[in-house]
Amino acid sequence: MSRNIITILILIFTIHCSSQTFNWDKERKLKWDDFKGPVKNWDVAAVSYCGISVKTLKTKFWNGKSKYLAYAEFDCDSSFYKPKRINKNVLSHEQLHFDISELYARKINQVFAKKGFIQGEEASKIYDSINLIYSKRQSMYEKETEFGTIIDKQEIWNQRIFQELKELENFTN
Numbered sequence: 001m002s003r004n005i006i007t008i009l010i011l012i013f014t015i016h017c018s019s020q021t022f023n024w025d026k027e028r029k030l031k032w033d034d035f036k037g038p039v040k041n042w043d044v045a046a047v048s049y050c051g052i053s054v055k056t057l058k059t060k061f062w063n064g065k066s067k068y069l070a071y072a073e074f075d076c077d078s079s080f081y082k083p084k085r086i087n088k089n090v091l092s093h094e095q096l097h098f099d100i101s102e103l104y105a106r107k108i109n110q111v112f113a114k115k116g117f118i119q120g121e122e123a124s125k126i127y128d129s130i131n132l133i134y135s136k137r138q139s140m141y142e143k144e145t146e147f148g149t150i151i152d153k154q155e156i157w158n159q160r161i162f163q164e165l166k167e168l169e170n171f172t173n
Helices: 002-018 088-115 120-145 151-167
Strands: 021-023 050-059 066-075
Touching: 050 088, 050 120, 066 088, 066 120, 088 120, 088 151, 120 151
Parallel strands: none
Antiparallel strands: 021 066, 050 066
């Protein structure tokens, strides 16, 4: 019995550690080679699995309070595209999903910076509240651009997110 549990834990650890991810970087744009996941039978040209993760930077051992850092991450092994349905506009649309992830990671970092050392429970509440807004913003982006098919709306979103990222440049990781 315990041998089976150990085998399962090793398998889970191997799968988790072998997942290809990378953090958002203003110098690195998405490429189709980054989309390595199995293609799903969904009515889309591409899907970007990106989101926000948080790590602990420092912990004060006497009170358990920590400083945290949020960062945007792209999961190559879950993201996919359909070669027959893509063009440069689709890749630009997917890039902005990743950029929106970075924007909201910066918003989280802005709050973390203001709070300083905090308990993990408070960090989770901050993350959860901003992540909820982030998810709604991603949905709004899809709806307003009709999944990137309305080019003039896509350009408006590109400019808006670029400006918001610039305003929060001090809170990048």
